[in-house]
Amino acid sequence: MLSKTVLQRATAAPTRLSLTQQQCARxxxxxxxxPQGPPDAILGITEAFxxxxxxxxxxxGVGAYRDDMxxxxxxxxxRTAEQKIVQENMDKEYAGITGVPDFTKAAAVLAxxxxxxxLKEGRIAITQTISGTGALRIGGAFLQRFYPxxxxxxxxxxxxxxxxxxxxxxxxxxKQYKYYNKDTIGLDFDGMLADIKAxxxxxxxxxxxxxxxxTGIDPTEEQxxxxxxxxxxxxxxxxxxxxxxxxASGDTDKDAFALRYFLKEGHQPCLAQSxxxxxxxxxxxxxxxxxxxxxxxxxxxxxSQIKILxxxxxxxxxxxxxxxxxxxxxxxxxxKQWLGEVKEMADRIITMRALLKENLEKLGSxxxxxxxxxxxxxFAYTGLGKQEMERxxxxxxxxxxxxxxxxxxxxxxxxxxxxxxxxxKIVG
Numbered sequence: 001m002l003s004k005t006v007l008q009r010a011t012a013a014p015t016r017l018s019l020t021q022q023q024c025a026r027x028x029x030x031x032x033x034x035p036q037g038p039p040d041a042i043l044g045i046t047e048a049f050x051x052x053x054x055x056x057x058x059x060x061g062v063g064a065y066r067d068d069m070x071x072x073x074x075x076x077x078x079r080t081a082e083q084k085i086v087q088e089n090m091d092k093e094y095a096g097i098t099g100v101p102d103f104t105k106a107a108a109v110l111a112x113x114x115x116x117x118x119l120k121e122g123r124i125a126i127t128q129t130i131s132g133t134g135a136l137r138i139g140g141a142f143l144q145r146f147y148p149x150x151x152x153x154x155x156x157x158x159x160x161x162x163x164x165x166x167x168x169x170x171x172x173x174x175k176q177y178k179y180y181n182k183d184t185i186g187l188d189f190d191g192m193l194a195d196i197k198a199x200x201x202x203x204x205x206x207x208x209x210x211x212x213x214x215t216g217i218d219p220t221e222e223q224x225x226x227x228x229x230x231x232x233x234x235x236x237x238x239x240x241x242x243x244x245x246x247x248a249s250g251d252t253d254k255d256a257f258a259l260r261y262f263l264k265e266g267h268q269p270c271l272a273q274s275x276x277x278x279x280x281x282x283x284x285x286x287x288x289x290x291x292x293x294x295x296x297x298x299x300x301x302x303x304s305q306i307k308i309l310x311x312x313x314x315x316x317x318x319x320x321x322x323x324x325x326x327x328x329x330x331x332x333x334x335x336k337q338w339l340g341e342v343k344e345m346a347d348r349i350i351t352m353r354a355l356l357k358e359n360l361e362k363l364g365s366x367x368x369x370x371x372x373x374x375x376x377x378x379f380a381y382t383g384l385g386k387q388e389m390e391r392x393x394x395x396x397x398x399x400x401x402x403x404x405x406x407x408x409x410x411x412x413x414x415x416x417x418x419x420x421x422x423x424x425k426i427v428g
Contacts, residue, residue, distance in 0.1 A: 045399045054397035058415050060406040061399055064282055068412045075280050077338040081327035097307045099128020100322040106329035107288040113260055118292045125302040126290035128317045132243045132274025135289035139270050140170025141309050149202035160213045180215050185371040185383040187217045196230045204237045210255040211244035211377025214405040224258045228265050238269040246278045248377045250346035268292040275325050278342055284321025352411040359420030378409050388426050396422035
C-alpha cells in the first residue's frame with residue numbers, strides 16, 4: 001500500500017508554473033518573431049473619425065461612393081438585378097475556374113468595345129477575379145511566370161497604395177516613373193514620357209486607364225497618343241488598371257479611350273477591371289483579368305495557364321456578384337438604367353468639385369484651386385501638405401489621408417461650405 005504522504009502528493013492540485021517557467025513557455029511560441037505591421041492609414045482615419053464628437057465632422061478618407069446625405073448607396077439597377085436573380089430560383093453550384101461566362105463575356109465587351117477586333121477574333125483570354133485587386137494579383141502572377149523580359153513592373157509616382165504590395169507579392173520587382181507634379185498639382189507629362197523612353201526595352205508598365213488614384217489627374221487624349229507612341233518605341237508591355245470605367249466622366253466609352261486606342265495601335269495589353277465603384281458592388285468583389293493575345297491558339301494556351309494559377313489560390317470565384325453584374329450588362333433595359341445611374345454618380349462628384357472650388361474662391365482664397373475641377377474621378381489631390389492635413393483633422397474635424405488626397409464622394413451639398421471654410425482657415 002502507498003503511504004499516506006505519497007497519496008497526499010499524488011492527489012494534491014498541480015503546482016502553478018513559476019514566473020520563470022511561464023516566461024519560458026511564452027518564449028517557446030512559434031510566433032514570437034512576428035513583427036508588428038505598420039498601421040493602416042484608412043483604418044486610422046476611420047477610428048479617429050469615430051472618436052471625434054464634433055457634430056459636423058467630415059470623413060474624406062473613405063474610398064467608396066456616398067450619396068448627397070453622406071450615406072452608402074446601392075444602385076436601383078443592382079436592387080432590380082438581385083430581385084430577378086432571386087425570382088429565377090438559381091442554384092448555388094460552383095462556377096468554373098474562370099467564373100460566370102455571361103459575366104466575363106459582357107465585361108470584355110464593356111472594356112474593349114463591341115467592335116474590338118481582338119474580341120471578334122477570339123484573341124482575348126479573360127477570367128473572373130476577386131474584384132480589381134484579385135485581377136491585379138492574377139495578372140502579376142501570370143507575368144512573373146511567363147513574361148519573357150525583366151520581371152520588373154513600373155508604376156506611376158504616386159499610385160494606388162496597394163499596387164506595390166500586390167506586385168511584390170506576385171514576385172515582381174516594382175519600379176516607378178514620374179507622374180505627379182507637386183508644383184503644378186497636375187500631370188508631369190514630360191517627366192512621364194522621359195521615364196518611359198529611358199526604360200529598358202520591353203519593360204512592363206502599369207497605366208491607370210481613367211480617374212487616376214490617388215491624384216485624379218488623367219492624361220488628355222493627345223497625351224495618351226504620345227504615351228502609346230513612347231510605349232511602342234520601347235517595345236513596352238502595357239498593363240491597364242481600370243477600376244473606374246464610367247465613374248470618371250459618366251461615359252463608359254470615353255473612360256475606355258486609352259485602352260481602346262492602344263489596341264488600335266497594335267499593343268497587346270492586359271487589363272484589370274473592377275465593378276466595385278461603377279456598380280457599387282464593393283462587398284461582392286466582382287472583377288476580371290484579361291489579356292490580349294495574337295491568335296485564338298495563343299489565347300487557349302494563356303487561358304489554360306490562368307486556370308492553373310487560379311485553381312490553387314481560390315479554386316473558383318463567387319457567383320452572386322457576378323450574376324448581378326451580368327444581369328446589368330446583358331439586360332438592355334437594366335443596362336440603360338445602370339448607365340444613367342453611373343452618370344448621375346459621376347455628375348454628383350463633378351458638381352461637388354465645382355462647389356468646393358466656388359466656395360474657396362468666395363472666401364477670398366489666394367490659392368489657385370483650378371486643379372480641383374480639372375482632376376477627375378472619386379479622388380482629388382488638394383495640394384495640402386502633411387502638417388496642413390493634420391491641422392484640418394485636429395482643428396476642424398476634417399479627416400483625410402496625410403498626403404492631401406480627399407475622397408470627393410465624401411463631400412455633400414450639406415458640408416461643402418464648412419469644408420471650404422476649414423481649408424481656408426488652414427491655408428488661406
